[in-house]
Amino acid sequence: MVDSVDNLRREIDDLDNNLHDLLMKRADLVQKIGEEKRRNKVQVIQPDREAVMIRRLMDRHHGALPRNAVVRIWRELVGAVSLLQTDVKVIVCASDDQMTEAWDMAKNYFGSVVPMQKMANPMNALSMVKEGEVTFAVLPWPDDQDPKPWWAYMRGESPEKIAHIVASLPYGSGVDSRTRPGFKALVVGCLKFNDSGHDHSFLFLDLDDSISRARIVDRLKTMGMTPLSLLSRKGHPGLERTQHFVEVDRYIANGDMTGQILATLDNPDGTCICLGGYPVIPALES
Incomplete structure (x- = not known):
């Protein structure tokens, strides 16, 4: 019994050393990538790339180690290497x-x-x-x-x-x-919101007061978007305009569909800007 436990512990010690070696090697590679990004003026921190990595790990994960523990470990790694890069x-x-x-x-x-x-x-x-x-x-x-x-x-x-x-x-x-x-x-x-493959986006709309919230929801649906939330506030005093903050269930880039959205809303002189969004990460409770 004791010899068996000792052997398992030695095996764990060897694994810990291997893991540490790999972490140090990973940090060296990340530093080199950061140098290349700065040299080529590429955005250093990329939440979209990080989300793709997490999804890949979740797809291949199995065994007793909880999924949320895996994400915590890799998020800790991402934070540490971000300091190496910027x-x-x-x-x-x-x-x-x-x-x-x-x-x-x-x-x-x-x-x-x-x-x-x-x-x-x-x-x-x-x-x-x-x-x-x-x-x-x-x-x-x-x-x-x-x-x-x-x-x-x-x-x-x-x-x-x-x-x-x-x-x-x-x-x-x-x-x-x-x-x-x-x-x-x-x-x-102050960085770009890039497509990770499964994202939600936030739209800023500055529209005539005549454009109702119901119209916004209905017209976005006709464009294949599902509004998940919609907040509104009156624009500047004296102007008959209302500003809206809409979350939709897809990735949108500025200039991608913003003009088409305004045309669909029958408010071509309005404003439509994508304020970014977030990668959707698989649920980790299971």
Whole structure:
């Protein structure tokens, strides 16, 4: 019995050494990739690529190790190597009663080594992202009752100050997590929102008041999109316009369908911008 356990422990020690060697080799490769990206002016951090990797791992995973543990391990790796590639900083924005949950979700996503700080005001956090003071902001999922929603201020004065939503938290809870109670958040950064193969997108619409929410939902459906959520607020005082924040169940790039969407809504002089979105990750509970 003792000899058998000792042999198994020695086998585990050998595996640990092999794993450590592979992790060090992986970090070296990541550093080289980062250097090549910077040399060729390619976006260093790529949430879409990370999502593809997680889905691939989930597809091949089996055995006793829980799926959510695998994701936590790889998210920790991603956070660590992000620091090797660039100086990542994160700000977590939530109310006092939700900060603990928001902080834990951010740590689960970015890993334990990425510097993070707390803030209560989402507008200030968004401004820090645009000004390059932090790389990402974790912002509360938009609420229809918010009189000054942060999503209405994402557009920047210059291309490098245009923020995009790039991830949804909690990470890896699947589409059904949208309907569960509890804190949810979106990750915002000044980087491109790229197609990962299975994504949801957020549209910013600035339309005439005559365009109803029902029309938006119906017309988007005719274009093959299912609106998953729709928030609205009045535009600037004196202007008969309403701004909308719509989540749809597909990837949309700016210039891809935005003009067609406005034409379908019978409001060609309106504004339609994709504010980013997030990769959909398989549910990890099973």
